[in-house]
Amino acid sequence: MADIAEECAVTDSKPISTIVIIIAMRSEALPLVNTFKLLEDTDSLFPVGVPWVRYHGMYKDLKINIIWPGKDRTLGVDSVGTISASLVTYASVLALKPDLIINTGTAGGFKAKGADIGDVYIVSEVAFHDRRIPIPIFDQYGIGFRKSFATPNLVTNLNLKVDKLSTGDSLEMSPVEKESIENNDAAIKDMEGAAIAYVADILSVPIIFIKAVTDIVDGGKPTAEEFLNNLAAVTATLQQKVTQVVEFINGRCLEDL
Amino acid sequence: MADIAEECAVTDSKPISTIVIIIAMRSEALPLVNTFKLLEDTDSLFPVGVPWVRYHGMYKDLKINIIWPGKDRTLGVDSVGTISASLVTYASVLALKPDLIINTGTAGGFKAKGADIGDVYIVSEVAFHDRRIPIPIFDQYGIGFRKSFATPNLVTNLNLKVDKLSTGDSLEMSPVEKESIENNDAAIKDMEGAAIAYVADILSVPIIFIKAVTDIVDGGKPTAEEFLNNLAAVTATLQQKVTQVVEFINGRCLEDL
Numbered sequence: 001m002a003d004i005a006e007e008c009a010v011t012d013s014k015p016i017s018t019i020v021i022i023i024a025m026r027s028e029a030l031p032l033v034n035t036f037k038l039l040e041d042t043d044s045l046f047p048v049g050v051p052w053v054r055y056h057g058m059y060k061d062l063k064i065n066i067i068w069p070g071k072d073r074t075l076g077v078d079s080v081g082t083i084s085a086s087l088v089t090y091a092s093v094l095a096l097k098p099d100l101i102i103n104t105g106t107a108g109g110f111k112a113k114g115a116d117i118g119d120v121y122i123v124s125e126v127a128f129h130d131r132r133i134p135i136p137i138f139d140q141y142g143i144g145f146r147k148s149f150a151t152p153n154l155v156t157n158l159n160l161k162v163d164k165l166s167t168g169d170s171l172e173m174s175p176v177e178k179e180s181i182e183n184n185d186a187a188i189k190d191m192e193g194a195a196i197a198y199v200a201d202i203l204s205v206p207i208i209f210i211k212a213v214t215d216i217v218d219g220g221k222p223t224a225e226e227f228l229n230n231l232a233a234v235t236a237t238l239q240q241k242v243t244q245v246v247e248f249i250n251g252r253c254l255e256d257l
Numbered sequence: 258m259a260d261i262a263e264e265c266a267v268t269d270s271k272p273i274s275t276i277v278i279i280i281a282m283r284s285e286a287l288p289l290v291n292t293f294k295l296l297e298d299t300d301s302l303f304p305v306g307v308p309w310v311r312y313h314g315m316y317k318d319l320k321i322n323i324i325w326p327g328k329d330r331t332l333g334v335d336s337v338g339t340i341s342a343s344l345v346t347y348a349s350v351l352a353l354k355p356d357l358i359i360n361t362g363t364a365g366g367f368k369a370k371g372a373d374i375g376d377v378y379i380v381s382e383v384a385f386h387d388r389r390i391p392i393p394i395f396d397q398y399g400i401g402f403r404k405s406f407a408t409p410n411l412v413t414n415l416n417l418k419v420d421k422l423s424t425g426d427s428l429e430m431s432p433v434e435k436e437s438i439e440n441n442d443a444a445i446k447d448m449e450g451a452a453i454a455y456v457a458d459i460l461s462v463p464i465i466f467i468k469a470v471t472d473i474v475d476g477g478k479p480t481a482e483e484f485l486n487n488l489a490a491v492t493a494t495l496q497q498k499v500t501q502v503v504e505f506i507n508g509r510c511l512e513d514l
Contacts, residue, residue, distance in 0.1 A: 130426055137332050141337070203304060
């Protein structure tokens with residue numbers, strides 16, 4: 001470990017030790033849980049009653065925590081969307097004090113911005129497309145533009161696409177939301193990213209996003225159908241890429257990513 | 258206190274002791290802070306970096322905590338909307354273990370459902386109007402329908418209007434959102450309620466909502482302008498009603514509300 005620490009570009013910096021990976025859907029999380037041989041918590045870090053699930057373990061020199069917001073206790077579906085993602089990120093950061101948050105999962109892509117099914121993106125900037133507050137400054141608060149932690153070496157090394165992400169709580173998009181996504185200049189859309197970035201920001205934890213495209217939003221097919229058809233294959237691609245990202249992170253310092 | 262406890266309808270029940278009042282905007286919170294002579298925390302309950310503010314004190318037999326999500330650290334505006342409200346509710350419940358949550362603040366009203374400027378509502382049911390997920394069961398998760406804690410005696414005693422609330426992260430509404438609000442059968446709309454209800458639900462804390470109408474959404478005037486014009490006057494009305502609600506709660510048990 002001493003050798004690796006000496007490689008850090010910044011004096012007194014240490015290699016990344018603890019990472020929290022936030023994943024909204026169980027089907028997106030499980031392949032990675034298996035890859036890293038993680039175990040589900042038997043004694044939850046989280047309050048009684050919340051459905052949040054933590055899988056954890058060591059992978060090489062990294063303490064890896066995959067956090068999934070779990071299934072809605074009443075309805076039994078994955079607790080997708082910004083509110084669950086915000087809460088589980090907040091609780092995980094307080095409990096685990098990670099050096100880095102990774103939010104990974106599937107996304108819709110815009111062919112007009114060059115996205116194709118199965119593409120894996122690292123996100124440069126995030127914003128919301130469904131928080132319209134037409135009062136000066138509140139409008140910017142609603143959009144919630146934030147930059148991700150910059151990882152130029154990671155991007156070059158893994159040959160990932162880099163572009164902007166727009167977040168909203170609907171799987172499809174209304175005409176008004178389409179306009180907002182265009183204003184956000186986003187190539188991909190998801191249902192959690194900008195919310196997780198908000199929590200990472202207020203708690204001062206660096207965050208990166210790795211998103212794989214399951215459906216083309218500006219194509220001819222209904223989003224829900226295309227999403228469900230491609231979910232398994234795209235999740236497998238995502239598993240490979242996230243594993244490569246974690247391999248790259250292992251032994252490195254934040255500023256060397 | 259013994260006398261009051263003996264009045265509780267349910268054996269072993271005790272009068273309500275601690276309440277958390279979640280209010281999204283400072284201008285909505287301060288009149289109540291003054292009424293109850295609350296003090297701002299000098300040593301925050303919350304993590305370093307978050308802008309959340311707690312005002313607290315005793316009012317008669319009640320430990321009252323008014324929680325305001327604070328001003329966005331970068332932009333300086335109130336941290337409105339579902340994400341901040343969810344986070345601050347979660348953190349407040351864990352820290353304070355309240356017997357009851359009250360979410361109060363201003364709302365838009367629908368004249369088609371009988372709402373008028375200055376009306377004060379107690380909310381029967383909440384739902385979201387901007388979380389459209391057209392996959393079976395996920396669609397219901399997105400709508401997030403929840404009932405408030407029932408307070409029939411409070412409603413009768415204070416002569417409050419009772420109706421449904423719909424929540425979304427935009428101040429105005431798009432045509433698609435208008436349709437969702439109509440499907441939710443809501444008389445009023447806000448930007449936090451259903452999110453706070455979600456957190457109250459997963460943490461098993463009873464919640465009620467008291468909302469005052471600042472603007473008529475289905476009227477002729479622009480929402481933002483009407484909202485800002487009526488904010489001060491409606492906040493004063495809300496101050497009176499919330500004070501009456503707190504007076505009514507004092508010394509009573511949950512099941513007697």
